[in-house]
Amino acid sequence: MAKITENDEVLFPELFKIEGSGEVRLVAGYSKEADNWTFPKYLADPVSFSDDVEEKLLSPFGELHSFTVVRRSLPEFPVPYALALVDFPEGVRVMAQVETDDPEGLKIGQKMGVTVGTVKKSQDGKDVKSYKFYPVNK
DSSP: OOOOOTTSEESOGGGEEEOTTSOEEEEEEEETTTTEEESSOOSSOTTTOOSOEEEEEOOSEEEEEEEEEEOSOOTTSOSSEEEEEEEOTTSOEEEEEEOOSOGGGOOTTOEEEEEEEEEEEOTTSOEEEEEEEEESOO
16 A cells, blocks of 8 residues: 655655555546547647646556666666556556566566655655556566
Protein backbone atom coordinates (compact mmCIF):
# COMPACT_ATOMS: atom_id res chain seq x y z
CA MET A 1 0.00 0.00 0.00
CA ALA A 2 1.45 3.34 -1.09
CA LYS A 3 1.81 6.02 1.55
CA ILE A 4 3.10 9.54 1.78
CA THR A 5 3.45 11.28 5.11
CA GLU A 6 3.38 15.02 5.74
CA ASN A 7 7.15 14.88 6.36
CA ASP A 8 7.92 13.29 2.98
CA GLU A 9 9.38 15.36 0.18
CA VAL A 10 7.29 14.66 -2.94
CA LEU A 11 8.24 15.31 -6.55
CA PHE A 12 5.31 16.35 -8.80
CA PRO A 13 2.48 15.54 -6.36
CA GLU A 14 -0.06 16.95 -8.84
CA LEU A 15 0.62 14.06 -11.25
CA PHE A 16 -0.84 11.29 -9.07
CA LYS A 17 -3.47 10.56 -6.42
CA ILE A 18 -3.49 7.94 -3.70
CA GLU A 19 -6.97 6.48 -3.26
CA GLY A 20 -8.34 5.56 0.18
CA SER A 21 -7.49 1.92 -0.59
CA GLY A 22 -3.84 2.88 -1.15
CA GLU A 23 -4.12 2.43 -4.92
CA VAL A 24 -2.09 5.01 -6.85
CA ARG A 25 -3.58 6.56 -10.01
CA LEU A 26 -1.97 8.95 -12.47
CA VAL A 27 -3.81 12.22 -13.13
CA ALA A 28 -4.33 12.80 -16.85
CA GLY A 29 -6.19 15.23 -19.05
CA TYR A 30 -9.12 14.24 -21.26
CA SER A 31 -10.65 16.23 -24.11
CA LYS A 32 -14.23 15.20 -24.91
CA GLU A 33 -14.05 17.18 -28.14
CA ALA A 34 -11.16 15.11 -29.51
CA ASP A 35 -11.67 12.00 -27.34
CA ASN A 36 -7.97 12.41 -26.51
CA TRP A 37 -6.01 11.68 -23.33
CA THR A 38 -2.76 13.35 -22.30
CA PHE A 39 -0.32 12.85 -19.46
CA PRO A 40 0.33 15.10 -17.82
CA LYS A 41 -2.85 17.13 -18.22
CA TYR A 42 -2.24 19.93 -20.73
CA LEU A 43 -3.85 23.38 -20.66
CA ALA A 44 -5.17 22.74 -24.18
CA ASP A 45 -5.70 19.51 -26.08
CA PRO A 46 -2.91 19.04 -28.67
CA VAL A 47 -5.32 17.45 -31.18
CA SER A 48 -8.34 19.79 -31.11
CA PHE A 49 -6.59 22.81 -29.50
CA SER A 50 -9.61 23.04 -27.21
CA ASP A 51 -8.97 24.34 -23.70
CA ASP A 52 -11.88 22.25 -22.43
CA VAL A 53 -9.66 19.57 -20.88
CA GLU A 54 -10.90 17.77 -17.79
CA GLU A 55 -8.85 16.02 -15.14
CA LYS A 56 -9.36 12.25 -15.15
CA LEU A 57 -7.52 9.31 -13.62
CA LEU A 58 -5.77 6.80 -15.85
CA SER A 59 -6.45 3.09 -15.46
CA PRO A 60 -4.53 1.58 -12.54
CA PHE A 61 -2.61 -0.82 -14.81
CA GLY A 62 -0.72 -0.60 -18.07
CA GLU A 63 1.61 -2.69 -20.22
CA LEU A 64 5.40 -2.44 -20.29
CA HIS A 65 6.37 -1.01 -23.69
CA SER A 66 10.11 -0.63 -23.14
CA PHE A 67 12.68 -0.22 -20.38
CA THR A 68 16.34 0.29 -19.66
CA VAL A 69 18.49 -0.32 -16.62
CA VAL A 70 20.32 2.85 -15.58
CA ARG A 71 23.73 2.03 -14.14
CA ARG A 72 25.34 5.50 -14.11
CA SER A 73 23.51 8.63 -13.12
CA LEU A 74 23.73 11.85 -11.20
CA PRO A 75 24.67 11.42 -7.51
CA GLU A 76 21.10 12.00 -6.24
CA PHE A 77 19.80 8.97 -8.19
CA PRO A 78 20.96 5.71 -6.56
CA VAL A 79 21.84 3.13 -9.23
CA PRO A 80 21.02 0.71 -10.67
CA TYR A 81 17.34 1.41 -11.36
CA ALA A 82 14.96 0.57 -14.15
CA LEU A 83 13.36 3.34 -16.22
CA ALA A 84 10.28 2.25 -18.17
CA LEU A 85 7.71 3.34 -20.72
CA VAL A 86 4.26 1.98 -19.90
CA ASP A 87 1.26 2.06 -22.24
CA PHE A 88 -2.12 2.68 -20.60
CA PRO A 89 -5.46 1.56 -22.11
CA GLU A 90 -6.41 5.20 -22.68
CA GLY A 91 -3.66 5.48 -25.31
CA VAL A 92 -1.14 7.33 -23.13
CA ARG A 93 2.50 6.26 -22.77
CA VAL A 94 4.18 7.30 -19.50
CA MET A 95 7.82 7.14 -18.37
CA ALA A 96 8.83 6.48 -14.77
CA GLN A 97 11.21 4.49 -12.61
CA VAL A 98 10.29 0.92 -11.69
CA GLU A 99 10.07 -0.35 -8.10
CA THR A 100 11.70 -3.78 -8.38
CA ASP A 101 14.53 -5.80 -6.88
CA ASP A 102 15.10 -7.46 -10.27
CA PRO A 103 15.28 -4.87 -13.06
CA GLU A 104 16.80 -7.47 -15.41
CA GLY A 105 13.70 -9.64 -14.92
CA LEU A 106 11.27 -7.16 -16.50
CA LYS A 107 9.56 -8.40 -19.69
CA ILE A 108 8.12 -6.34 -22.54
CA GLY A 109 4.33 -6.70 -22.52
CA GLN A 110 4.22 -7.37 -18.78
CA LYS A 111 1.39 -5.89 -16.71
CA MET A 112 2.52 -2.89 -14.65
CA GLY A 113 0.89 -1.03 -11.79
CA VAL A 114 1.48 2.42 -10.32
CA THR A 115 2.88 2.99 -6.85
CA VAL A 116 4.76 5.63 -4.87
CA GLY A 117 8.38 5.21 -3.90
CA THR A 118 11.76 6.88 -3.57
CA VAL A 119 12.94 8.29 -6.91
CA LYS A 120 16.01 10.20 -5.71
CA LYS A 121 17.80 11.69 -2.71
CA SER A 122 17.61 15.37 -1.76
CA GLN A 123 20.78 17.39 -1.19
CA ASP A 124 20.48 16.72 2.53
CA GLY A 125 20.19 12.95 1.91
CA LYS A 126 16.43 12.56 2.47
CA ASP A 127 14.32 10.33 0.23
CA VAL A 128 12.30 12.17 -2.42
CA LYS A 129 9.15 10.28 -3.44
CA SER A 130 6.99 10.26 -6.55
CA TYR A 131 5.02 7.87 -8.72
CA LYS A 132 6.76 4.74 -9.97
CA PHE A 133 5.72 1.58 -11.76
CA TYR A 134 5.89 -1.95 -10.40
CA PRO A 135 5.58 -5.32 -12.16
CA VAL A 136 2.27 -7.00 -11.39
CA ASN A 137 3.20 -10.48 -12.69
CA LYS A 138 6.63 -11.95 -13.15
